[in-house]
Amino acid sequence: MRFLTTFQTADFLDTLVSLAAAFILGTLIGAERQYRQRTAGLRTNVLVAVGAAAFVDLAMHLSGADGAVRVIAYVVSGIGFLGAGVIMKQGMDVRGLNTAATLWASAAVGSCAGADMIAQAVALTVFVLAGNTLLRPLVNAINRIPLDERSSEATYYFKLAVTPAALPGMRDHLVERLESAKYPVADVEVAEHGDDLLEIVATLVSTAIDPKELDAVAADLERQPGIRHATWELNTKD
Numbered sequence: 001m002r003f004l005t006t007f008q009t010a011d012f013l014d015t016l017v018s019l020a021a022a023f024i025l026g027t028l029i030g031a032e033r034q035y036r037q038r039t040a041g042l043r044t045n046v047l048v049a050v051g052a053a054a055f056v057d058l059a060m061h062l063s064g065a066d067g068a069v070r071v072i073a074y075v076v077s078g079i080g081f082l083g084a085g086v087i088m089k090q091g092m093d094v095r096g097l098n099t100a101a102t103l104w105a106s107a108a109v110g111s112c113a114g115a116d117m118i119a120q121a122v123a124l125t126v127f128v129l130a131g132n133t134l135l136r137p138l139v140n141a142i143n144r145i146p147l148d149e150r151s152s153e154a155t156y157y158f159k160l161a162v163t164p165a166a167l168p169g170m171r172d173h174l175v176e177r178l179e180s181a182k183y184p185v186a187d188v189e190v191a192e193h194g195d196d197l198l199e200i201v202a203t204l205v206s207t208a209i210d211p212k213e214l215d216a217v218a219a220d221l222e223r224q225p226g227i228r229h230a231t232w233e234l235n236t237k238d
Helices: 002-006 009-035 042-084 097-114 118-133 136-143 164-180 211-222
Strands: 088-090 093-095 155-162 185-192 198-204 227-235
Touching: 009 042, 009 097, 009 118, 042 097, 097 118, 155 164, 155 211, 164 185, 164 198, 164 211, 211 227
Parallel strands: none
Antiparallel strands: 088 093, 155 198, 155 227, 185 198
């Protein structure tokens, strides 16, 4: 058996240390994700870290540092596909970006462990955990700050509830009215809300706005025949 002639205790112990380090550090990262009930939890982060460590360690033993560099490049791109699986879009909300980024970081931790850079893997784990825990209060504090529409770029939606008879002319009138107020329209859609009510949704080009100006447009349009309601809303999610 070729295994008996090629097996080296020192190399095996080196691989064992790399995998064990990746397992322990991946467990630390995954435990925090599991505690917060994220899509990719304990086992997923451990497997990503250990898998990345195994591939890099294998390349190190077969081709040296040059082979490890090539494998790391494939690990980075391959984790992108795994991360895409945990990102979910629900309406205008996108969830899972932080979980995908954590998986990417777990792969980096495993790659460091596989390349025998244990100290760097530990340091990276500390930074990943700090990003997911220590920065959370800061994120919450920023999110509680009232949004200033005049200085924040976002996607705005202007909505008109109209009768079917008013739809043909009101669609063009809405676009003209918004553009005359210096708010260009990127797209217009029509949705049904019952048999006698339609909703025109105009998506504005992403920009900063003055709420008073859009309120004035809404008030002006509500005075038009066939208009039941006019309003606008924003979406700050990328």
